[in-house]
Amino acid sequence: GENVEQHPSTLSVQEGDSAVIKCTYSDSASNYFPWYKQELGKGPQLIIDIRSNVGEKKDQRIAVTLNKTAKHFSLHITETQPEDSAVYFCAPRTGGGNKLTFGTGTQLKVEL
Amino acid sequence: ETGVTQSPTHLIKTRGQQVTLRCSSQSGHNTVSWYQQALGQGPQFIFQYYREEENGRGNFPPRFSGLQFPNYSSELNVNALELDDSALYLCASRAQREGETQYFGPGTRLLVL
Numbered sequence: 001g002e003n004v005e006q007h008p009s010t011l012s013v014q015e016g017d018s019a020v021i022k023c024t025y026s027d028s029a030s031n032y033f034p035w036y037k038q039e040l041g042k043g044p045q046l047i048i049d050i051r052s053n054v055g056e057k058k059d060q061r062i063a064v065t066l067n068k069t070a071k072h073f074s075l076h077i078t079e080t081q082p083e084d085s086a087v088y089f090c091a092p093r094t095g096g097g098n099k100l101t102f103g104t105g106t107q108l109k110v111e112l
Numbered sequence: 113e114t115g116v117t118q119s120p121t122h123l124i125k126t127r128g129q130q131v132t133l134r135c136s137s138q139s140g141h142n143t144v145s146w147y148q149q150a151l152g153q154g155p156q157f158i159f160q161y162y163r164e165e166e167n168g169r170g171n172f173p174p175r176f177s178g179l180q181f182p183n184y185s186s187e188l189n190v191n192a193l194e195l196d197d198s199a200l201y202l203c204a205s206r207a208q209r210e211g212e213t214q215y216f217g218p219g220t221r222l223l224v225l
Binding site: 043097100 | 114143145153154160167170202206212213214215216218219
């Protein structure tokens with residue numbers, strides 16, 4: 001199967017706090033795990049991705065961790081800023097091809 | 113900005129009509145995928161084109177069809193429009209040599225009345 005679940009569906013944090021979003025997937029053949037950020041009226045923007053031969057990847061305030069055994073990966077945003085407010089999607093590659101299966105999204109709100 | 117462009121930005125059609133949406137890939141990208149994003153949901157994979165041929169399809173009926181041209185631009189055609197086809201249609205391009213990373217365009221917002 002190709003189920004992808006994402007939690008939480010909404011997340012509200014104070015500016016400067018950290019935010020963590022978790023994604024679980026069912027396809028054991030998945031080997032590519034991107035996170036996308038989508039702002040209102042725009043297409044999804046890739047913010048970070050990880051491949052199955054790596055457990056963690058960091059890019060400034062953003063990091064992704066992967067637990068392939070448990071079939072989940074998480075997005076970590078530190079020192080959140082108001083411009084981080086958006087909908088975030090995990091989208092593991094599934095089905096053995098290049099199809100991305102998107103989660104249901106997490107609405108992140110960073111409050112001043 | 114990703115360099116992927118789509119047209120039109122939005123349009124309104126009536127049930128039963130046909131629509132064609134267009135996508136220009138980022139320079140050097142030879143693979144294009146189309147996704148449908150209903151309001152409040154994540155994008156769903158429709159199909160992918162590589163070297164002008166469809167090489168992957170999601171759970172969408174045959175009235176959703178596509179084309180890819182020699183310059184790697186692409187079209188999505190939807191026949192016999194239904195109310196549930198109202199959505200944001202996204203195209204994403206990638207370069208085979210660069211692996212899996214897909215870059216999305218801004219989308220076309222389709223409303224079917």
